[in-house]
Structure formats: structure tokens, C-alpha cells
Amino acid sequence: MVAKIITGKTIGGVIRYNEQKVKHGQAKLLQMGGFAVKNLTVNDKIQIFKQVQKLNKRTKTNTVHISLNFSPKDKVNEFTLQRIAEDYLKGIGFENQPYLLYQHFDAAHPHIHLVTTNITWEGKRIETHNLGKIKSEKTRREIEGRYQLVKAEEQRKQKVNLLQSLEKAAYGKRETKASISNIVQEVIRTYQFASLPELNAVLEQFNVCAYRGEKESDMFKKSGLVYSILDAAGNRVGVPVKASSIYSSPTLPRLEKMFFRNKEARKQHRETLRGQIQEVLKSCSSLDEFTSRLRPKGIKPVFRINEEGRLYGVTYIDNVNRCVFNGSALGKDLSANSLSARFSLNADLPYDLEREQEVKMGWHGNEPGKRTQLVESSPNSYQTEDPTPYELKQKKKKKRKKRIQ
Structure with missing residues (x-):
């Protein structure tokens, strides 16, 4: 107890x-x-x-x-x-x-x-x-x-695969805030992740995501964060829940502090996870086989593939030891470029770009306060609810002010 x-x-x-x-x-x-x-x-x-x-x-x-x-x-x-x-x-x-x-x-x-x-x-x-x-x-x-x-x-x-014991969120099935809060609190309490994208890799398994807003938005500039339910296609649905309204208050500033601590804490699992993945990889001939053979071990690889079919990023989630690593963090042989070459998936992406391009939905930082802005968005990046460009919104606001005067 x-x-x-x-x-x-x-x-x-x-x-x-x-x-x-x-x-x-x-x-x-x-x-x-x-x-x-x-x-x-x-x-x-x-x-x-x-x-x-x-x-x-x-x-x-x-x-x-x-x-x-x-x-x-x-x-x-x-x-x-x-x-x-x-x-x-x-x-x-x-x-x-x-x-x-x-x-x-x-x-x-x-x-x-x-x-x-x-x-x-x-x-x-x-x-x-x-x-x-x-x-x-x-x-x-x-x-x-x-x-x-x-x-x-x-x-x-005790090592229990969380995927087998935590219910996934489903829009309309239960009250949105309660469903999101349960998943977010359990994941943040038990997993070791070192960036927002790594946290999202875990949350997406349970149909939830953390979202900062577009780079031009006030929410992004003010380090705001909301959590949303995802549908089967990976799109945000329903009313988002503010991080500050969840009981454990998993806001961006709090997460930033966790990233730095988790980066050190998860090191104890690195070699074990690396060894398990390497052992499975030896006898696999496709990404599908690779994924299916890792599943019984509680390991889930998350691949990022663009519209041309190019594999440009991979993140490994260990749902038993509750830790997350980018492919490049586990070693060159487990990186996206190495897997692309092995499985003939347009293997022409330079190795040193993997870490940069694996960063999706805003930023990546291992130390509090240090952020690297996204250079190239993933084709699966989430869009804002309102498609109106930020510049047009500003113009509309100015026109309204003139009319009032």
C-alpha cells in the first residue's frame, strides 16, 4: 500500500x-x-x-x-x-x-x-x-x-501495461472533462517523458492530446495549454479543457519542470528498452511486423510518415516501464532513418534531422524555459478550431473599433 x-x-x-x-x-x-x-x-x-x-x-x-x-x-x-x-x-x-x-x-x-x-x-x-x-x-x-x-x-x-487497464476517452461516452482529467493525471503521474511531443505520443494512445494553439495565437504566446479528446482520425473534438482546471494542474510551466527531471529519471530504462527493441528488429521484414512483435512486450513505436511515404520520425513508448524515447535518443540503429533504410521507405532523410522533425505541435525542450520552435510541421499536426488567419482577425478587430468611434 x-x-x-x-x-x-x-x-x-x-x-x-x-x-x-x-x-x-x-x-x-x-x-x-x-x-x-x-x-x-x-x-x-x-x-x-x-x-x-x-x-x-x-x-x-x-x-x-x-x-x-x-x-x-x-x-x-x-x-x-x-x-x-x-x-x-x-x-x-x-x-x-x-x-x-x-x-x-x-x-x-x-x-x-x-x-x-x-x-x-x-x-x-x-x-x-x-x-x-x-x-x-x-x-x-x-x-x-x-x-x-x-x-x-x-x-x-510491479510492471503493469497501462494500455490494458486504463479506459480510452471516447467523445460523448462520458463527461469530457472527467474523461480527459483521469487520463492526463494518470499518464503524467506515472510516465517519464521529456517533451510535449513525447507526452502527446502517450496521451494519443488514449485518444487525448495536449495542445498549445498556433504559434501566432495568444494562447501559444502566453504558454497556455489545453487538453482535447481525439476522434478515430486523430482530430480534436469537443470543448477543450484548460490545463489549469484539472485537479493536478498540468500546465505548461509545470510540465517544463517535469521534462528536465524525467530526462534523467528515464535513463535507468534506456538500455533495457534498447535491447528489447534491437532483439525484435533482428528478425523483422516490415514496419507492421516490427510493431506487432513489440506489442506483447508493451512497447509501441509511433511512426511519422509524410504524404510521400517517407518515414521521418519515430518515438518508442514503453507502457510497462512507463517511459518514452525518441528513436535517436535510443541510438542511431533505432532512428527513423535507419528503419527507413532497413525497410526501404524512401531512406534519404539525413539522420541529424530526425530529432528536429520528430518535434510536432509546437516546441521541444529538455530544460525549463528553453524552447525550439517547430521548423517543419507534421502533416498530421492539429489545426485550430477557427481557420481564419490571425492577420485577418486583427484587421476585423480594427475595423470594428473604427465603426464604434
């Missing part, structure tokens, strides 16, 4: 986040601890917590949001989850605190969320500094033994 503790200042936001999950069928309220009345509205729940928090106005960080994550191998029913939650709260010193227990169904593994406060009914503050390292770790190990759960250390080592 993996326990994660987040402290904050807005109890309302945390409760609304969980209640939204309930509203869309992605979570269930299992238990309300410390509440005299059970049939409460969302606002009622928030107000009760706020009344407790007002007993100590000096403490600003007064909200505690805990998630307990279990292995897919753990067989935990609702009753067991309630008992585990009670034992955990007691172990960390929160047994007398009001709390809400939610079971979530939006990830590939069973998990619950606990919402509580570190302000007691007497107005005292429960110390949360090092709560995770000291009390939580001890309690977690005791619960693992008591309920015969997969240990956190083993759970982190």
Missing part, C-alpha cells in the same frame, strides 16, 4: 474535487467520520469542516488530503477499505478528527481518498511536519501485514 499525504489551505476545493468524481460516477462516498448527520449536501460538508478550522485561525495550512493506493492484486472490498481507513487515521493520530472517505474508480489500481483537517475540536493543531516519514510509514507497514496487502516496495516494482 502506498500512502500519499497532501496538506493545503482550501478544504472546499478538496471536497468539491472528490464530490465531482462522485457526481460523474468515478468515485463513491464510503464513510463520514465524526458527522452527527449523514444526509448532507456538498456545501454542508464544507461548512462543518470550516467551523472546526475557525477554532484555530492562526493555522492557515489546515487541510489534509490523503490517498491510499493498493496493488491491482489486492482484493479489497468496501468494508475492508473502511477498516483500513480507520486504522490508518488512528495510526497517524487523526482518529478523533472528522473525515470523509471516498473510493475512486478512475485509475488502474484500487485507491481511496481521505479528506480531513489537522485542527481538533479543542482548537489545537495536529503537527503534520514529517507526518509521512514518521507515523505514516510505520502505520502503512502495520496495515500491510494486518490485511496481507502487497507491500509498497513491491508495489512500486
Whole structure:
């Protein structure tokens, strides 16, 4: 069991986040601890917590949001989850605190969320500094033994192909924002990618994409980012969701910081992935065979082929170890140009252009704040919703102003 503790200042936001999950069928309220009345509205729940928090106005960080994550191998029913939650709260010193227990169904593994406060009914503050390292770790190990759960250390080592456990987005099937949020949060939480195109390579497997807008747009200039559902043809459909409106806030500035960290973190998987791909490549005679033989290993190559049939880019996604590499990052023999030559796919593209041309949908950067603009767009690059050129929009705005005057 993996326990994660987040402290904050807005109890309302945390409760609304969980209640939204309930509203869309992605979570269930299992238990309300410390509440005299059970049939409460969302606002009622928030107000009760706020009344407790007002007993100590000096403490600003007064909200505690805990998630307990279990292995897919753990067989935990609702009753067991309630008992585990009670034992955990007691172990960390929160047994007398009001709390809400939610079971979530939006990830590939069973998990619950606990919402509580570190302000007691007497107005005292429960110390949360090092709560995770000291009390939580001890309690977690005791619960693992008591309920015969997969240990956190083993759970982190388990390798599960996310493609087999995370539902793809389908426009009109579920509420757009909820569907996108589930996929985006799970991918960003578990995958190691070092650029926006690499992130999109993963997201597109689940019919979702991150979009910056056209280079001339205000959204692009202001480092904005939205997420959209893709149809079967790879076109964006429906109303896009702002990155800032998703609970984990996967905005461009936040992603930039992750790119740099992930570039180092994924190195541990490079040689293993490279070896697996090379072994398969030895006996393949076509791209189709190459793709199909990598599939059982949880590896998906994403090829970029232009209108002339020229292969100009390849990205490898390891859905088991949850990492992404451009072909050139794994080695010259696994690059687009090398594959083109091997399978006779118009192999006349210089090797040093692969990395440049694999960059699609805006920019590529391995360090925060450093961006390289796209030189040549992919034929599959997403178009803006409004085809009106930026220059014409500006002219229209000017004319309107003149008329008003």
C-alpha cells in the first residue's frame, strides 16, 4: 500500500474535487467520520469542516488530503477499505478528527481518498511536519501485514501495461472533462517523458492530446495549454479543457519542470528498452511486423510518415516501464532513418534531422524555459478550431473599433 499525504489551505476545493468524481460516477462516498448527520449536501460538508478550522485561525495550512493506493492484486472490498481507513487515521493520530472517505474508480489500481483537517475540536493543531516519514510509514507497514496487502516496495516494482487497464476517452461516452482529467493525471503521474511531443505520443494512445494553439495565437504566446479528446482520425473534438482546471494542474510551466527531471529519471530504462527493441528488429521484414512483435512486450513505436511515404520520425513508448524515447535518443540503429533504410521507405532523410522533425505541435525542450520552435510541421499536426488567419482577425478587430468611434 502506498500512502500519499497532501496538506493545503482550501478544504472546499478538496471536497468539491472528490464530490465531482462522485457526481460523474468515478468515485463513491464510503464513510463520514465524526458527522452527527449523514444526509448532507456538498456545501454542508464544507461548512462543518470550516467551523472546526475557525477554532484555530492562526493555522492557515489546515487541510489534509490523503490517498491510499493498493496493488491491482489486492482484493479489497468496501468494508475492508473502511477498516483500513480507520486504522490508518488512528495510526497517524487523526482518529478523533472528522473525515470523509471516498473510493475512486478512475485509475488502474484500487485507491481511496481521505479528506480531513489537522485542527481538533479543542482548537489545537495536529503537527503534520514529517507526518509521512514518521507515523505514516510505520502505520502503512502495520496495515500491510494486518490485511496481507502487497507491500509498497513491491508495489512500486510491479510492471503493469497501462494500455490494458486504463479506459480510452471516447467523445460523448462520458463527461469530457472527467474523461480527459483521469487520463492526463494518470499518464503524467506515472510516465517519464521529456517533451510535449513525447507526452502527446502517450496521451494519443488514449485518444487525448495536449495542445498549445498556433504559434501566432495568444494562447501559444502566453504558454497556455489545453487538453482535447481525439476522434478515430486523430482530430480534436469537443470543448477543450484548460490545463489549469484539472485537479493536478498540468500546465505548461509545470510540465517544463517535469521534462528536465524525467530526462534523467528515464535513463535507468534506456538500455533495457534498447535491447528489447534491437532483439525484435533482428528478425523483422516490415514496419507492421516490427510493431506487432513489440506489442506483447508493451512497447509501441509511433511512426511519422509524410504524404510521400517517407518515414521521418519515430518515438518508442514503453507502457510497462512507463517511459518514452525518441528513436535517436535510443541510438542511431533505432532512428527513423535507419528503419527507413532497413525497410526501404524512401531512406534519404539525413539522420541529424530526425530529432528536429520528430518535434510536432509546437516546441521541444529538455530544460525549463528553453524552447525550439517547430521548423517543419507534421502533416498530421492539429489545426485550430477557427481557420481564419490571425492577420485577418486583427484587421476585423480594427475595423470594428473604427465603426464604434
